[in-house]
Amino acid sequence: xxxxxxxxxxxxxxxxxxxxxxxxxxxxxxxxxxxxxxxxxxxxxxxxxxxxxxxxxxxxxxxxxxxxxxxxxxxxxxxxxxxxxxxxxxxxxxxxxxxxxxxxxxxxxxxxxxxxxxxxxxxxxxxxxxxxxxxxxxxxxxxxxxxxxxxxxxxxxxxxxxxxxxxxxxxxxxxxxxxxxxxxxxxxxxxxxxxxxxxxxxxxxxxxxxxxxxxxxxxxxxxxxxxxxxxxxxxxxxx
Numbered sequence: 001x002x003x004x005x006x007x008x009x010x011x012x013x014x015x016x017x018x019x020x021x022x023x024x025x026x027x028x029x030x031x032x033x034x035x036x037x038x039x040x041x042x043x044x045x046x047x048x049x050x051x052x053x054x055x056x057x058x059x060x061x062x063x064x065x066x067x068x069x070x071x072x073x074x075x076x077x078x079x080x081x082x083x084x085x086x087x088x089x090x091x092x093x094x095x096x097x098x099x100x101x102x103x104x105x106x107x108x109x110x111x112x113x114x115x116x117x118x119x120x121x122x123x124x125x126x127x128x129x130x131x132x133x134x135x136x137x138x139x140x141x142x143x144x145x146x147x148x149x150x151x152x153x154x155x156x157x158x159x160x161x162x163x164x165x166x167x168x169x170x171x172x173x174x175x176x177x178x179x180x181x182x183x184x185x186x187x188x189x190x191x192x193x194x195x196x197x198x199x200x201x202x203x204x205x206x207x208x209x210x211x212x213x214x215x216x217x218x219x220x221x222x223x224x225x226x227x228x229x230x231x232x233x234x235x236x237x238x239x
Contacts, residue, residue, distance in 0.1 A: 052086040068213040071205040090200040105194040113211040135173035
């Protein structure tokens, strides 16, 4: 156990010392009160968030309902010259999926709402899913498309200092350029994912009623599962 260094007792400026003690006490008291108020605010905010979420879900409607969902990115509560806003948002890439109704999502969704609207809402990514054997075959005649990376984790410790050529199993083939590979290899095995894009809620809210109707249960499921909210307090904007 470390011993405490010796201390020297000093008589300082009485007014200065008293002020330090007084302010220290006040800061501690204010800090305690601030924490108490923060907890109260958190509790009240959670009540408002729950109330707002209930309205948000009612506007969306129940899955299976034959009506277009209503989507509002903000709920505004004017009070005493101030404005409390519950803002709904969803992170870009909040949901990634491959199928809708048992079909490829990147084929179904553009058919439903048109290519233009589809590109506003979603990001499509195609990934090559070939076997190592197939990649080795492509590498033999298109080394610009498939290369190798040396995986030292597959070597025994004593062999890691040796040349990779002695351990061909440690050479893992990989696709250099996914887009170029898919274009060049017509029978390529791929998987296409669709991801929700940035500002998804805002963009959904601006869709035509026809598009909202066509995507009605999809919108309900996505926003019901992925939309989050934050409460903000500000001033009412002047006209």
